[in-house]
Amino acid sequence: MIKKALKNINLLHTFECAARHQSYSRAAIELCISQAAISQQMKQLENNLAIQLFTRKDKSMRLTQQGKLLLTGTQQAFQTIQKSIDEIANKAIAGSLTISSTQAFTTLWLMPKLGKFSAQYPNINIRV
Secondary structure, three states, X not given: OOOOOOOOOHHHHHHHHHHHHOXXXXXXXXXXXXXXXXXXXXXXXXXXHOOOOEEXXXXXXXXXXXXXXXXXXXXXXXXXXXXXXXXXXXXXOOEEEEOOOOHHHHHHHHHHHHHHHHXXXXXXXXXX
């Protein structure tokens, strides 16, 4: 079995988006690039992997079995990456926050929002 190296991980992001939408046009809108760029990237990915990911007929497209397998894998991988980023972001914020303001601003605007902030960032000590 020959191993293929994927040199551009962005191709997987583009593939995931196109496969999820089953449309190059909708993927192009989400990714803010042209439909032609999506098409070109998918051809590049298919050539790199030496497999067909989509079947196209008229204006519709469907994932092949290999495409379905790759979609599942890319979605799981991106979810794992996002989970790691979320954990890093939450752990990176710690310390204390001191707020000085007028009584009216603190009472009317700030206090109603501090509960949600404290729940989202429990490692930050707040002093008003």
